[in-house]
Amino acid sequence: MKVSIIGLGSMGLGAAINCYRAGHDVVGSDLNPAALKKFELAGGRSSDQLADAANSDALLIFVVNANQAEQILSESLLTSLAPDAVVINCVTITPAAAQGFAERVERIGLHYLDAPVSGGAAKAMTGDMSVMGSGSPRAFERATPLLDAIASKVFTLGTAAGDGSRMKTINQLLAGVHIAAVAEAMALAGHLQMDLHRVLEVISECAGTSWMFENRGPHIANGDYAPLSSVDIFVKDLGIVSDAAANHASIPMTRTALELFANASKTGMGQMDDSAVALLLARAAGVRLPGDPTAEEHA
Amino acid sequence: MKVSIIGLGSMGLGAAINCYRAGHDVVGSDLNPAALKKFELAGGRSSDQLADAANSDALLIFVVNANQAEQILSESLLTSLAPDAVVINCVTITPAAAQGFAERVERIGLHYLDAPVSGGAAKAMTGDMSVMGSGSPRAFERATPLLDAIASKVFTLGTAAGDGSRMKTINQLLAGVHIAAVAEAMALAGHLQMDLHRVLEVISECAGTSWMFENRGPHIANGDYAPLSSVDIFVKDLGIVSDAAANHASIPMTRTALELFANASKTGMGQMDDSAVALLLARAAGVRLPGDPTAEEHA
Numbered sequence: 001m002k003v004s005i006i007g008l009g010s011m012g013l014g015a016a017i018n019c020y021r022a023g024h025d026v027v028g029s030d031l032n033p034a035a036l037k038k039f040e041l042a043g044g045r046s047s048d049q050l051a052d053a054a055n056s057d058a059l060l061i062f063v064v065n066a067n068q069a070e071q072i073l074s075e076s077l078l079t080s081l082a083p084d085a086v087v088i089n090c091v092t093i094t095p096a097a098a099q100g101f102a103e104r105v106e107r108i109g110l111h112y113l114d115a116p117v118s119g120g121a122a123k124a125m126t127g128d129m130s131v132m133g134s135g136s137p138r139a140f141e142r143a144t145p146l147l148d149a150i151a152s153k154v155f156t157l158g159t160a161a162g163d164g165s166r167m168k169t170i171n172q173l174l175a176g177v178h179i180a181a182v183a184e185a186m187a188l189a190g191h192l193q194m195d196l197h198r199v200l201e202v203i204s205e206c207a208g209t210s211w212m213f214e215n216r217g218p219h220i221a222n223g224d225y226a227p228l229s230s231v232d233i234f235v236k237d238l239g240i241v242s243d244a245a246a247n248h249a250s251i252p253m254t255r256t257a258l259e260l261f262a263n264a265s266k267t268g269m270g271q272m273d274d275s276a277v278a279l280l281l282a283r284a285a286g287v288r289l290p291g292d293p294t295a296e297e298h299a
Numbered sequence: 300m301k302v303s304i305i306g307l308g309s310m311g312l313g314a315a316i317n318c319y320r321a322g323h324d325v326v327g328s329d330l331n332p333a334a335l336k337k338f339e340l341a342g343g344r345s346s347d348q349l350a351d352a353a354n355s356d357a358l359l360i361f362v363v364n365a366n367q368a369e370q371i372l373s374e375s376l377l378t379s380l381a382p383d384a385v386v387i388n389c390v391t392i393t394p395a396a397a398q399g400f401a402e403r404v405e406r407i408g409l410h411y412l413d414a415p416v417s418g419g420a421a422k423a424m425t426g427d428m429s430v431m432g433s434g435s436p437r438a439f440e441r442a443t444p445l446l447d448a449i450a451s452k453v454f455t456l457g458t459a460a461g462d463g464s465r466m467k468t469i470n471q472l473l474a475g476v477h478i479a480a481v482a483e484a485m486a487l488a489g490h491l492q493m494d495l496h497r498v499l500e501v502i503s504e505c506a507g508t509s510w511m512f513e514n515r516g517p518h519i520a521n522g523d524y525a526p527l528s529s530v531d532i533f534v535k536d537l538g539i540v541s542d543a544a545a546n547h548a549s550i551p552m553t554r555t556a557l558e559l560f561a562n563a564s565k566t567g568m569g570q571m572d573d574s575a576v577a578l579l580l581a582r583a584a585g586v587r588l589p590g591d592p593t594a595e596e597h598a
Contacts, residue, residue, distance in 0.1 A: 095491075118505035130505045155501050166491050167501055173484050174507030177552070181476040184552045185469050191545050192394075192465050202454045202466055206417035206429045208473030210509030246490050250584035253476070253483045256555040285549035 001025065001145060002082065004053035005060040006072055008035035008046075010228050011090070011117060012062025014124025015150040017042045019060070021127075022149035027052050054080035058146055059087045065236055066093040073101055078108055086111040086142035090131075092172060094240050095162035102135070102161030111139035114161035116168035117151065118175075120215055121228045128152040132171070134163035169244050172237040173254055178212035179234065180257035183278035185213075186220040190287040196221035216275040223291020225273040232270040234261045300324065300444060301381065303352035304359040305371055307334035307345075309527050310389070310416060311361025313423025314449040316341045318359070320426075321448035326351050353379040357445055358386045364535055365392040372400055377407055385410040385441035389430075391471060393539050394461035401434070401460030410438035413460035415467035416450065417474075419514055420527045427451040431470070433462035468543050471536040472553050477511035478533065479556035482577035484512075485519040489586040495520035515574040522590020524572040531569040533560045 001024045005016040008030040016039055020026040028039040028046045036046035050072065053059055059081060061069055069091050078087075087105045089098065089112065098114040105112040112135055119129040130153040133140065140156065147154045157163040185208070189199045200217045203209055219225060238258035245251045264270070264277045282289040300323045304315040307329040315338055319325040327338040327345045335345035349371065352358055358380060360368055368390050377386075386404045388397065388411065397413040404411040411434055418428040429452040432439065439455065446453045456462040484507070488498045499516045502508055518524060537557035544550045563569070563576045581588040 118507070120506055130501075132501060132505070153504050155504075157497070157501070166493060167498065169491070170484050170488050170493070170498055171502055171505045171507035173487060174480055174502065174509070174512065177480040177483070178477065178507070178509060181473055181480070181552050184476070184550055185472050187549055188472060188540070188544055189465075189469050191549070192468070192543060194465055194469070198456070199466065199469055202429075202431060202456070203470055203473065205452050205454075206431070206470045207419055207510045207514070208417070208470035208477070210473070210477060210512075211506045213473065213509075215506070241487070244491060245487055246584040246586070250486055250490070250580045250586075251483055252555050252559060252580075253479050253552065256551050260551060281549045281551075285545040287545070287549075 001057040002055060003058045003060065003146060004029065004056040005062065006050070006053070007062035007064070008039050009062060009064070010121035011124045011129070013038055014121065015060060015062060015090070016044055017125065018127040018149045019146055020044050022145070024146070024149070029053070050077055051080070053077060055082050057082045057085050058142065059085065060146065061087070061089045061091055063091055064233070065091065066097045069093065069101065073104060075108070078105060078110060081110060084111070084142065086113060086139050088113045088115045088143050088146065090115050090117045092116050092168055092237050092240065093165055094243055095165040095169070098161040098165040111136060111142055112161055113139040113143045114164035115143070115147070116164055118168070118171055124150070131155065132157055132164040132167040134158040135161055169241055173241045173251070175212055176234045176238045176241070176261070177253045177257045178210045179216055179274050180260050180277060182210070182213050182216050183220065183275060184281055186217065186278050187281035187285055187287060187289065190282055190289050191285045196290070219273055219275040220278045220289060223289060225276045225291060227271055227273045229274050230271050231261050231264045231274050231276060234274050235265050235270070300356040301354060302357045302359065302445060303328065303355040304361065305349070305352070306361035306363070307338050308361060308363070309420035310423045310428070312337055313420065314359060314361060314389070315343055316424065317426040317448045318445055319343050321444070323445070323448070328352070349376055350379070352376060354381050356381045356384050357441065358384065359445065360386070360388045360390055362390055363532070364390065365396045368392065368400065372403060374407070377404060377409060380409060383410070383441065385412060385438050387412045387414045387442050387445065389414050389416045391415050391467055391536050391539065392464055393542055394464040394468070397460040397464040410435060410441055411460055412438040412442045413463035414442070414446070415463055417467070417470055423449070430454065431456055431463040431466040433457040434460055468540055472540045472550070474511055475533045475537045475540070475560070476552045476556045477509045478515055478573050479559050479576060481509070481512050481515050482519065482574060483580050485516065485577050486580040486584055486586055486588065489581055489588050490584045495589070518572055518574040519577045519588060522588060524575040524590060526570060526572045528573050529570050530560050530563045530573050530575060533573050534564050534569070
């Protein structure tokens with residue numbers, strides 16, 4: 001299949017590499033030349049021109065937000081795709097936005113798969129993401145060779161766009177709250193003068209563990225805030241969760257976590273790894289965590 | 300070994316049964332006759348008299364809180380134990396309380412193990428709890444035959460009481476926040492008219508999962524709030540976390556979850572399963588979750 005992948009961030013890069021390795025004719029695009037370079041170093045073909053997506057059988061979208069996806073899904077780009085092409089949108093967006101994109105794509109006779117993903121950069125790189133998919137049987141059929149390349153779990157959540165994004169909304173609520181909880185737990189462990197690596201080792205065998213504890217906890221214990229997924233991503237994603245809630249009184253945990261990510265972003269941490277919210281909480285407790293750049297300046 | 304176990308709730312009962320099955324001479328005590336009956340039905344010997352702990356080589360404490368433990372650890376009971384006996388305190392208490400109990404026990408020449416546990420009722424019943432232990436080498440040595448019977452993981456966190464309870468404090472922060480997050484996620488899924496069992500199935504394979512999501516999520520999807528661990532337990536445990544924090548600004552997630560559990564308790568849910576906080580959030584969103592007794596009254 002001729003495949004165009006737009007957005008070569010931590011998830012898109014892994015997806016592009018796995019599609020390429022599965023034998024597809026892949027071109028990867030990104031606004032960031034460094035992202036293009038990474039894909040080229042892995043043997044992929046890259047382009048900074050969206051026009052190179054013309055005649056693709058599949059368009060995989062891994063950009064940051066709905067606005068970027070909106071710009072990509074222009075009529076001129078869509079009409080340039082091959083007949084019977086499928087648009088696989090892996091961006092975290094509202095269910096309503098997914099429905100809107102699906103209408104736009106289906107109106108010109110192509111297929112749309114609402115296909116948000118989960119698993120983080122490491123699973124993206126090994127082709128082991130989970131896909132929360134919804135769309136027509138034909139959209140799934142056309143997408144399957146690529147989904148098989150990028151994911152080890154593909155959930156079929158409905159025949160209409162929106163159902164996949166609804167599930168992703170629930171996932172992001174939990175993921176965002178859990179990252180904030182890991183940050184809070186590690187900052188408190190620092191205050192109690194505990195060995196943070198020992199905390200990781202013990203709690204991962206206890207009822208307090210979570211996927212995010214095991215994934216983000218080491219970032220905090222190591223003081224490594226190189227962004228795999230940034231603070232600003234969760235400002236956006238918990239905003240989507242808030243939009244989905246009937247009543248903000250029903251999402252107190254989301255609201256508290258969103259405030260934490262938003263405060264971190266305001267203090268200049270927006271592009272740091274999302275686990276950097278631990279630094280904000282540690283500073284509030286008068287604790288110095290490993291890798292705190294502010295603390296180092298004063299040292 | 301002659302072993303006395305005080306507190307036959309969901310964790311203590313499992314521990315008592317596993318000590319008994321491991322061949323120890325066990326007597327189980329509880330203020331609640333129903334709890335005594337359960338242990339007897341499992342073949343154990345029970346007593347409603349603390350005095351029956353006399354001459355025990357080990358005293359395992361599984362009561363609800365520090366106040367109850369305080370009453371049990373009277374000088375008359377401690378001096379009635381066998382020489383070289385070990386007190387294994389599995390109650391979730393503050394590190395300072397653990398240090399105080401250790402001093403009291405060690406003053407009369409016995410051994411104290413700060414030994415909070417994790418794993419829930421199911422793992423207690425199969426002898427697969429995790430123990431966050433700290434205490435003297437002799438305390439560990441005396442306790443080992445019993446710890447081996449009740450736990451599959453025993454962490455040695457230090458030679459002084461308090462280190463085990465510090466780790467349990469971190470665990471309970473995460474556990475309590477995660478339960479609140481599960482409740483919020485399931486209430487939002489209800490609002491979005493999603494199939495709650497499908498949510499469990501999908502999210503447990505995604506980055507939003509947690510031990511508590513997989514353990515408490517089914518309670519909510521099934522509307523089964525029979526208490527394995529109650530709302531009031533987390534009012535207490537998140538209070539311990541709050542006490543441990545230097546500054547309440549550093550624990551916003553804990554504070555929000557504590558407020559939720561406290562509100563649930565105030566509205567009469569204190570003795571329901573802790574996952575029942577989902578009902579409070581669902582009602583705030585105008586959503587009816589399975590098993591909501593209020594909703595049924597109005598039906």
